[in-house]
Amino acid sequence: MPRDFKPKVVTANALLEGDVIYLTEDDSWTRELKQAEVITDEAVAQIRLLDASSRVAEAVGAYLADVIDTPDGPEPVHFREDFRRKGPSNHFHGKQAAGQ
Amino acid sequence: MYRYSDFDAAFVATRNRQFRAQVERRIDGSLTEDEFKPLRLMNGLYLQLHAYMLRVAVPYGTLSSAQMRQLAYIAERWDKGYGHFTTRQNIQYNWPTLGDVPDMLDALAEVQMHAIQTSGNTIRNVTADHFAGAAADEIADPRPVAELIRQWSTDHPEFQFMPRKFKIAITGSPNDRAVTRAHDIGLRMVEQDGARGFEVLVGGGLGRTPMIGKVITEFLPEADLLPYLEAIVSVWNLIGRRDNKYKARIKITVHEHGIDEIRRLVDARFAELRPAFGGVDQQMLAEFRAQFASPVLKSAPTDAYDTAYAKDPVFRSWADTNLTAHRDPDHAIVQISLKAHGATPGDASADQMRAMADLAEHYGHGELRVSHEQNIVLPHVHKSDLPQIHAILQQHTLATANIGLISDIIACPGMDYCALATARSIPIAQEIATRFDDLKLEHEIGDLKIKISGCINACGHHHVGHIGILGLDRAGVENYQITLGGDHTETAALGARTGPGFPAEEIVGAVETIVHTYLDIRESREETFIDTFRRTGMAPFKAALYPEKEAARNAA
Amino acid sequence: MSVIVTDTGFAPDDWTGGFAALDAEQTNAAALDMPSDTPESALSGAVLAAPMLRIAFPSSADGRGFTLARLLRLRGYTGRLRAQGHVIADQYAMARRSGFDEVEIDDALAARQPEDQWLFRANWQDHDYQNRLRG
Ligand code: HEM
Numbered sequence: 205m206p207r208d209f210k211p212k213v214v215t216a217n218a219l220l221e222g223d224v225i226y227l228t229e230d231d232s233w234t235r236e237l238k239q240a241e242v243i244t245d246e247a248v249a250q251i252r253l254l255d256a257s258s259r260v261a262e263a264v265g266a267y268l269a270d271v272i273d274t275p276d277g278p279e280p281v282h283f284r285e286d287f288r289r290k291g292p293s294n295h296f297h298g299k300q301a302a303g304q
Numbered sequence: 305m306y307r308y309s310d311f312d313a314a315f316v317a318t319r320n321r322q323f324r325a326q327v328e329r330r331i332d333g334s335l336t337e338d339e340f341k342p343l344r345l346m347n348g349l350y351l352q353l354h355a356y357m358l359r360v361a362v363p364y365g366t367l368s369s370a371q372m373r374q375l376a377y378i379a380e381r382w383d384k385g386y387g388h389f390t391t392r393q394n395i396q397y398n399w400p401t402l403g404d405v406p407d408m409l410d411a412l413a414e415v416q417m418h419a420i421q422t423s424g425n426t427i428r429n430v431t432a433d434h435f436a437g438a439a440a441d442e443i444a445d446p447r448p449v450a451e452l453i454r455q456w457s458t459d460h461p462e463f464q465f466m467p468r469k470f471k472i473a474i475t476g477s478p479n480d481r482a483v484t485r486a487h488d489i490g491l492r493m494v495e496q497d498g499a500r501g502f503e504v505l506v507g508g509g510l511g512r513t514p515m516i517g518k519v520i521t522e523f524l525p526e527a528d529l530l531p532y533l534e535a536i537v538s539v540w541n542l543i544g545r546r547d548n549k550y551k552a553r554i555k556i557t558v559h560e561h562g563i564d565e566i567r568r569l570v571d572a573r574f575a576e577l578r579p580a581f582g583g584v585d586q587q588m589l590a591e592f593r594a595q596f597a598s599p600v601l602k603s604a605p606t607d608a609y610d611t612a613y614a615k616d617p618v619f620r621s622w623a624d625t626n627l628t629a630h631r632d633p634d635h636a637i638v639q640i641s642l643k644a645h646g647a648t649p650g651d652a653s654a655d656q657m658r659a660m661a662d663l664a665e666h667y668g669h670g671e672l673r674v675s676h677e678q679n680i681v682l683p684h685v686h687k688s689d690l691p692q693i694h695a696i697l698q699q700h701t702l703a704t705a706n707i708g709l710i711s712d713i714i715a716c717p718g719m720d721y722c723a724l725a726t727a728r729s730i731p732i733a734q735e736i737a738t739r740f741d742d743l744k745l746e747h748e749i750g751d752l753k754i755k756i757s758g759c760i761n762a763c764g765h766h767h768v769g770h771i772g773i774l775g776l777d778r779a780g781v782e783n784y785q786i787t788l789g790g791d792h793t794e795t796a797a798l799g800a801r802t803g804p805g806f807p808a809e810e811i812v813g814a815v816e817t818i819v820h821t822y823l824d825i826r827e828s829r830e831e832t833f834i835d836t837f838r839r840t841g842m843a844p845f846k847a848a849l850y851p852e853k854e855a856a857r858n859a860a
Numbered sequence: 861m862s863v864i865v866t867d868t869g870f871a872p873d874d875w876t877g878g879f880a881a882l883d884a885e886q887t888n889a890a891a892l893d894m895p896s897d898t899p900e901s902a903l904s905g906a907v908l909a910a911p912m913l914r915i916a917f918p919s920s921a922d923g924r925g926f927t928l929a930r931l932l933r934l935r936g937y938t939g940r941l942r943a944q945g946h947v948i949a950d951q952y953a954m955a956r957r958s959g960f961d962e963v964e965i966d967d968a969l970a971a972r973q974p975e976d977q978w979l980f981r982a983n984w985q986d987h988d989y990q991n992r993l994r995g
């Protein structure tokens with residue numbers, strides 16, 4: 205029996221822009237958590253993290269973040285990831301302002 | 305004010321060229337992230353939650369109007385139109401991209417500024433009393449010495465890869481406005497038998513293990529300063545712990561070895577290092593002193609001030625809170641609050657920066673200061689100009705009359721920006737300020753310092769706040785611990801915890817409870833919060849904050 | 861194999877005398893290897909007469925070697941002084957200013973940070989605040 209494994213996404217900051225990015229299934233980076241690849245298997249998660257960490261010219265500080273897998277795509281578990289997805293709460297800046 | 309020598313200018317230009325090349329080499333793979341990170345940090349560049357963050361030094365807190373205007377320009381050109389002034393007399397830009405940073409550094413160099421050693425395991429930007437050169441209670445202006453330390457510590461070959469960061473603060477006044485007791489080294493200018501020197505404190509710091517600095521020497525002759533500083537840092541560079549970053553700061557080294565052993569080691573190293581300094585540094589210090597000479601203060605009647613003070617209650621309220629005694633009785637030190645109720649503590653928009661630069665130019669000898677309380681200071685203003693200044697500040701939402709009051713809160717960036725945060729600080733500061741503004745109690749409460757940090761690193765100085773608030777992550781929820789009785793001045797003390805923390809929804813209410821308790825039990829209006837706390841201790845506040853526990857104890 | 865970096869760029873190692881460990885029986889003739897956690901009290905006696913000293917940099921973040929070098933020079937060491945290990949091109953000026961004569965890096969680092977990146981800092985004597993403040 206595999207241990208309970210919480211679904212995860214691989215996330216990092218972009219080397220050039222510095223903003224939050226997520227790894228997608230087709231090995232590209234997205235700025236949108238909703239488009240991130242949701243990983244449900246521990247072994248796969250470790251391999252995907254290794255893949256991401258080796259892309260040193262694109263991403264900095266890759267790690268696995270817990271998500272809840274919903275029909276609308278992944279949602280953050282921790283409030284820190286919620287801020288990373290949106291931007292700060294004192295100014296309407298960051299991702300929440302993108303495309304406005 | 306200090307003006308760069310040709311040497312300084314060439315140094316900064318060269319350094320900027322090196323950093324531009326380092327950025328290119330990081331992108332082309334010559335440098336790994338592990339190698340690049342300390343290099344970008346020693347040039348002030350962090351990678352935060354949402355973006356890179358560039359921390360620019362305002363050495364010893366002194367800025368010219370032209371420099372302030374350039375900070376405004378940089379905010380508009382490469383950031384989102386604002387900057388954040390910090391407790392360490394820096395300004396932080398929250399949104400640059402990696403590729404923009406070399407251009408930003410060049411723009412800074414145009415006005416003799418830089419971001420060197422504002423981060424990383426180096427000797428950081430030296431901080432000083434923000435009223436230096438103007439305060440009525442000053443023995444001597446600490447800034448020439450701070451400039452000497454800036455030059456000595458900049459690019460020091462031995463001290464770029466130390467166990468941890470290293471912070472030095474200096475004050476020239478017995479009333480300590482530079483928090484010297486909470487720094488790795490604190491310097492207090494003193495005189496002994498007519499000779500100038502320093503009392504040197506070592507091993508203070510906040511963070512996870514807060515400590516008050518200990519006196520390593522009561523009187524260090526002025527000419528011995530650089531070799532003595534070098535001896536302290538050199539000793540620590542070898543014996544400071546590198547196995548655990550939480551034990552790496554010199555406060556832990558002093559704690560583990562004892563101040564007497566550290567003094568012995570430093571004295572021995574000092575004897576070895578002293579001969580290398582043959583007096584050139586002291587000649588340079590004398591030149592710096594000339595550059596920091598006081599501006600020529602005008603003499604004129606102060607009627608305009610007296611009339612406005614008598615007739616205009618809004619002006620009077622502002623004058624009562626935001627002015628400090630200048631050494632010339634016809635002048636005042638003006639503090640411009642960056643703490644409008646509900647705004648982010650320490651943030652200033654590009655427009656506000658320009659307005660402050662203009663005010664300094666027209667009325668304040670072109671000089672501004674950044675205080676560790678995240679406000680801006682006009683150090684030399686003739687009283688007759690104050691009504692006009694106040695009117696202009698009002699037009700830019702810069703006239704908040706709250707210096708030293710409950711809404712003049714120090715808050716670190718917290719989870720809104722900081723990658724290390726465990727909770728947010730800014731919204732808590734905003735809510736406390738608006739709540740007490742609504743209650744119209746602020747002036748009734750009087751002198752009260754609230755300081756908020758978003759994690760145990762204590763960038764918001766919460767340990768030394770009269771009321772300190774520390775944001776933590778309790779099982780995925782923001783939770784706030786309160787400490788009471790901290791003091792950041794010459795009578796420095798660390799606050800004590802009230803008890804269990806409060807969730808975000810309850811923290812403002814808890815602060816209100818503390819304040820109401822104080823108002824109930826103070827002996828008079830003159831007894832400030834900290835005095836009341838010292839008289840009564842924690843008990844009445846605890847009882848008010850945790851009534852169930854109190855009830856249980858009474859029942860038992 | 862390793863590469864020796866000096867102000868003139870890359871060169872092969874010309875030291876053929878080998879290295880003894882610091883705690884080994886010390887004779888004046890032996891070159892010594894010193895770890896980065898060498899205590900300052902060891903920088904005395906026969907060590908100061910060694911023809912060559914090699915101080916290890918296990919990581920580019922470990923700056924103890926710079927202070928060790930400085931102390932050795934202050935205590936009168938005049939022999940050859942080498943920084944060895946994970947020293948990056950950006951630290952070359954610091955190494956030279958602290959008293960090292962040369963830096964020894966491995967081939968992998970030399971490939972990643974080629975000679976031109978080190979020569980970029982061969983002007984380490986320029987723009988040096990320390991030099992200005994002393995004397
Ligand atoms: C936003 C990114 C920031 C990061 C990543 C950061 C990081 C840190 C860390 C790790 C410490 C603890 C050091 C230790 O205990 O060894 C610390 C302490 C401190 N920081 Fe920050 N900080 C940040 C922002 C600020 C800001 C905005 C200020 C000024 C408002 C500031 C001022 C301080 C002060 C005063 C201390 C405590 C004094 C001490 O070093 O013991 N920091 N910071």
Ligand code: SF4
Nearest residue numbers: 716722725758759763
């Ligand atoms: S106290 Fe913590 S959250 Fe606040 S700025 Fe410092 S490191 Fe970040």
